[in-house]
Amino acid sequence: MKGKMHVAQVEHFGQPLVLKEIDIPTPGPGQILVKTEACGVCHTDLHAANGDWPLKPTLPFTPGHEGVGIVVALGSGVTAVKEGDRVGVPWLYSACGHCEYCLAAREPVCTQAKFGGYTVNGGFAEYIVADPNYVAHIPAGLAATEAAPLICAGITSYKGIKETQARPGQWVVVSGIGGLGHLAVQYAKAMGLHVCAVDIDDTKLAHATRLGADAVVNVKHGDPVAAVVKVTGGGAHGVLITAPSLPAFKQGVAMTRKWGTCVLVGIPPGEFPIPLFDVVANCITVRGSFVGSRGDMAEALAFAADGKVKANIELQPLSAINTVLERLSRGEVLSRVVIDFSSH
Numbered sequence: 001m002k003g004k005m006h007v008a009q010v011e012h013f014g015q016p017l018v019l020k021e022i023d024i025p026t027p028g029p030g031q032i033l034v035k036t037e038a039c040g041v042c043h044t045d046l047h048a049a050n051g052d053w054p055l056k057p058t059l060p061f062t063p064g065h066e067g068v069g070i071v072v073a074l075g076s077g078v079t080a081v082k083e084g085d086r087v088g089v090p091w092l093y094s095a096c097g098h099c100e101y102c103l104a105a106r107e108p109v110c111t112q113a114k115f116g117g118y119t120v121n122g123g124f125a126e127y128i129v130a131d132p133n134y135v136a137h138i139p140a141g142l143a144a145t146e147a148a149p150l151i152c153a154g155i156t157s158y159k160g161i162k163e164t165q166a167r168p169g170q171w172v173v174v175s176g177i178g179g180l181g182h183l184a185v186q187y188a189k190a191m192g193l194h195v196c197a198v199d200i201d202d203t204k205l206a207h208a209t210r211l212g213a214d215a216v217v218n219v220k221h222g223d224p225v226a227a228v229v230k231v232t233g234g235g236a237h238g239v240l241i242t243a244p245s246l247p248a249f250k251q252g253v254a255m256t257r258k259w260g261t262c263v264l265v266g267i268p269p270g271e272f273p274i275p276l277f278d279v280v281a282n283c284i285t286v287r288g289s290f291v292g293s294r295g296d297m298a299e300a301l302a303f304a305a306d307g308k309v310k311a312n313i314e315l316q317p318l319s320a321i322n323t324v325l326e327r328l329s330r331g332e333v334l335s336r337v338v339i340d341f342s343s344h
Helices: 043-050 144-151 153-164 181-190 202-210 224-232 246-254 276-281 294-305 318-329
Strands: 004-009 018-023 032-041 067-074 086-089 092-094 127-130 171-175 194-199 215-218 236-241 256-264 285-288 313-316 336-340
Touching: 004 318, 018 318, 032 086, 032 144, 032 318, 043 318, 067 127, 067 144, 086 127, 086 144, 144 153, 144 294, 144 313, 144 336, 153 181, 153 236, 153 256, 153 294, 171 181, 171 224, 171 246, 181 194, 181 202, 181 294, 194 202, 194 224, 202 215, 215 224, 224 246, 236 246, 246 256, 246 276, 313 318, 318 336
Parallel strands: 171 194, 171 236, 194 215, 236 256, 256 285, 313 336
Antiparallel strands: 004 018, 032 067, 032 127, 032 336, 067 086
């Protein structure tokens, strides 16, 4: 497909993204071309643009790993999708497919995995080249703008709740009620769990209550650990920490019930000091969770297709991406911003 497309690229770490026009890419053998309809904006995009993590993207690159659109061209040998399908191009862009992790449906930790909007160009662009074997298949009736946050924030929060191993009727804490957390509350309720939402913002906690949270705790008001222990009757069976905050991580472990599991999802810069005595003496599991498998993706989208989970979204044009990222860095985004390419 010939022509130009608009993109927002990182040319220098820590600097505003550059809006420009480049050639529309051509899918090679085993690849597809997706015409972007919507792309969610994730806190990871901010980390990518700032070069915060040890493995840095190669400059220049196009961020965005919540891109959803229509397949408009197929490279040779593609059979997994067809032109006209609506798909999502997620964080897990591709993996080897045959290592011990891929065979166990743990492909996000495959040593050959590629990541959308990070190690390969992503969705802050009008067209995306994708691997058809790893795209998300968007259920009929789910709009692109609604689906976009689910292919990262949705699958990450859903998988995180699963990783707590909490059973229906037990308590989970969701720490950080933002883009991931507001979805985690909904997934947890749909899975039959009692939810205690924890945040520093009463507005976000009120939102959590509207979404079904059974209890809320504002970290700024008194002792949050004591409050959680009281409301859950001894601590939560599972704790999911989505907030990119080191204090939230420390509090999350302390909020975990004996023999419970604390799942780490947010990735703040810095080292996490684990209270070893408490972890050992209380038999607490501390576990990292990194997006999810293709099976988790299908499950996460199915909840939304059934009307049990819905992302709270704010639509913005691609031209506003730098303003959106600035707001995200200041914690001024209530839930999830989605770039709407139909408004371009």
